[in-house]
Amino acid sequence: MALSGAISGLLLPVAAFAILGESVEGIDSSWVFVVAPLGLAIGVGYGIARYYRFSYELTAETFDVTSGVLSVQSREIPYGRVQNVDVRQKLVHRLFGVAVVSIETAGGGDTEATLNFVAEDEANRVQAEIRRLTAAIEADDGDDTRPAPSTEADTSAGDRTDSAEPRAARELLFELEFRELLLYAGTAIRPGAAIFPLFLLLVLTGDPTSLVPESITELSLVALSAIGIVAWALATSAISAAYTVAGYYDFRLERDGNDFVYERGLIERYSGSIPVEKVQSVTISDTLLQRLFGYASLSVETAGYGPGDSSGSQSTVPFAAESRVYRFAEGIAGVERPQFTSHPAMARRRYLARYAILATLVVAAAFLTAQVIGLERWYFAAVAFAAVPPAAHLKWTHMGYYVGDDHLVIRRGFWRRETTVIPYFRIQTVTTRRSLFQRRLGLASLVVDTASSRTFTGSVPTIENMGLEDARTAHENSRKQLQRTLRDRARDENVGLSPEMA
Amino acid sequence: MEILNPRIRLLWIAQGAIAALVLGIVLAAVDQWATDVPTSVIAGIVALGLVLGIAYAVRLYQVWQFELQSDALYLERGVITFVETAVPFVRVQHVDTQFGPIERALGLSSVVVYTAGSRNADVRIPGLTPDRARDLQDTLRELAVESEADDGV
Structure with a gap:
């Protein structure tokens, strides 16, 4: 971190001055020799100060972070509120053997605590330790004695060389084989990748319109556009496939007590933990190609990430045979294979x-x-x-919904079909919407909001255009089932506590 | 079902009037600097906007109603898209009362109920008298505490 402080301290003022010197007239370039070293010194000083002012601590009940040079912020995060703990390593991090730890809670839009540049082992230790202490608190609910953290860790972000926690209790759930990875790369659609070929074209040619000859017949213009579109599609899928391979190389999913822990990545390594208790909804998605091969992917949503946060891919099982994916969904959400009702x-x-x-x-x-x-x-x-x-x-044929005993299941999409499973217990609000047209046709849309920070389509789970009577029934049923699951939970908790109280 | 205070129509009409006025100013600006727009057309559009705004406000007032049911706050509203929302008391995170300058002048107040939901996480009940708003806020807070349970997050 000190190194990074020094590097950013070195580069920032020079770059800032360069940009300033470019854009603002009348700045004598000789000034750079005075200001740049001064800025460098301040930058290095600030970087070092930041390093020494940053500390974190794993206490019995909370994770504490203190940071800031001029204004000091200290934050305590109760373990019970932690949603996700992610460890991220970009190429630079891997070269220096360090990692970034981010801790997400449901509050606020940003990541609640970020530990930049901790040693790799320490990052894994923090991740495992938070999981262990969370589990200990949950198992211990109602008892006064709190578990002590395994080490008296008052560590400023430095070089620790402890080995990570023993992984005895871990159970391997899923591993992505190389053959599956290639198949996944070939069948996954990443619409975001479509921008890159255009960007590349713009950078390489400067002016893409220069590619079109001055005099051109109508037929050849059509042909040229067709070739262009095919080339674009090919480039997009190649980039998308490369991205998938790099991102999901060596994917492993393990279960560690009450958490799912995954690791993935070729150049950049990601690892994250998802507490089973915090899962808001489960989505199974399959593109048209994946359906043909009989594969699907499964992702879980928690309330941890802020809206539009793309950093944490929560793909729990990126790619597996469809039956296997459904078995996972059963295991996570306890959902039975749904019998879908079709829309009117x-x-x-x-x-x-x-x-x-x-x-x-x-x-x-x-x-x-x-x-x-x-x-x-x-x-x-x-x-x-x-x-x-x-x-x-x-x-229309690819839409469907299932009103189950414990879950609401929504399916939609042809090119990329998504099946979202929402436990009634996670419902925040239930809304029935009827637009002018829907009222005329006797239709309604049911919107079931949960605290999921990110659903795959980026929208609130909605059953579009169902029959009005069905919508009303489903609306009432969702409310009733929410109350029922709440009562069930309260009872289970009381039952669980009674031996200790006696 | 409880309906809103009739004065809320004045607020909505005022909002519609402001929108119509802004549209009129934009059209006048177009007339001034871009192409010619006959004054009668501008006046007609603004008048139409005003009429539509009034009709919308009256209809919205007729439609808007809410109720404290056994398990949830239930609301019905919407002219073009009719929306029925149930906010279970267990899911209420916090409750605000708010009023803007026009609302204050009309002696009105709003109650805003927040949940942990991902979007549309806040539900607003406008057009309440300040007393009723405070009363509703207290009731909702008590109901939320009473049904205290896991917040599902």
């Missing part, structure tokens, strides 16, 4: 109308492009309408 045919009509509007927009766009660049047969874009009925039908 009226719902399909809505999608038909919606996609027809989309097709109209496509034709309109083609018409406008034709006006600008003089394309003649723009009306060929009307083939988009041919795709409308099958698209609406596929959308």
Whole structure:
């Protein structure tokens, strides 16, 4: 950390001065020789001060972090509130044998505690220790004696060389074989990867429009666009596959007491722990290709990450045979294999109308492009309408929901099908929505909100366009089941406590 | 079911009027610096906006109602999209009373109920008299404490 402080101390002022010197007129460049060393000294000083002012401690009940040079912040996180503990190592970290530990709770948007640059072993020790103390507190609830931390750790982020906790109690649940990894890489769709080829094109050519010849016939323009799109798709899937391989190489999932612990990564190593008790919802997703091969992936959501936080991929089982994924879901959420109810045919009509509007927009766009660049047969874009009925039908057939005894299961999506399992116990609010069109067709959408910080689609779990009566029943049922599970839990807790109280 | 204080319509009408006014100013600016927009068109659009705003406010007031049920706070609202929400008391994190400048002038107050939910985590009941708002806040707080349990997070 001192090294990093020194490096950032060195680079920051120089870079800042360089940028300032570039943009602001009238700064004599000779000043750089005076200001840069001064800035460097301040930077190094600040880095060192930050290092010495940073300390953390594992007490019996809380994880304490004290940091700050000018304004000091000290924070105590009760173990019972910890959602995720992640250990991240980028390439630079691995070269220096250090890691970043982040501790997430449900409160606040940011990561609640980040330990930058702790020794690798120490990072693993902190992760294991937090899990151990959390488990000890939970097992010990109601008792006055608290477990003592295994070491009197008042460690400022430094070089500790203790070996990590023994991993005797760990049970290996899942390991991603190389063959499976390749299959996963080939079938996973990462829409984010689509940007990179465009970016690359922009960087390499400077001006992509220069690739299009000045005089061009209409036919060759269409051909050129087709080739361009195919090349783009290929580049995207190649980048996406490389990203998947790098990210999920050597994936292992273990169960350690009441926690799931995973490790993954080729160049950057990630490891995270997910307490079983904190799981908000479970999502099984499979792309069209993965369905053909009979594979699926499973991810769990906790309340730990802030909205839009992409750092923690909570893919618990990135890729496994479908039956195996369902067995995992059974194990985690206790969900039985759901019997899906399909949506009323009226719902399909809505999608038909919606996609027809989309097709109209496509034709309109083609018409406008034709006006600008003089394309003649723009009306060929009307083939988009041919795709409308099958698209609406596929959308409709791939939707479903299941109102179970302990869970609500929502399924949707054709290209990438997602099946979300929500335990009634995790429900925060239940909402029925009916838009103007839905009211006319006798449809309603049921929105079941949980404290999950991140669902895969980035939206609140919703059963879209179900029959009004079914929506009302499901709404009432969700509320009733929530109260029932609350009562069950309260009773179980009392039963659990009675021997100690007697 | 409890309905809101009728004065809330004035607040919503005022909000609609402000929006219509802003639209009018934007149109006037377009007229000034971009293309010609006839004054009658601007006046017509602003008038239409006002009428729609009033109709919307009246309808929203007719639709809006809430109730403290045995297990949850239940609300119905919405003109274009009709929304029914149940907020179980166990899930209430904290309860605020708030009022803005127009609300204060009208002698109104809002109660905002927060849950740990991911989105739409706050539920607002506008158009209450300050006494009723404080009363509701206290009741909700008591109900939340009474049903004290795991918060599901």
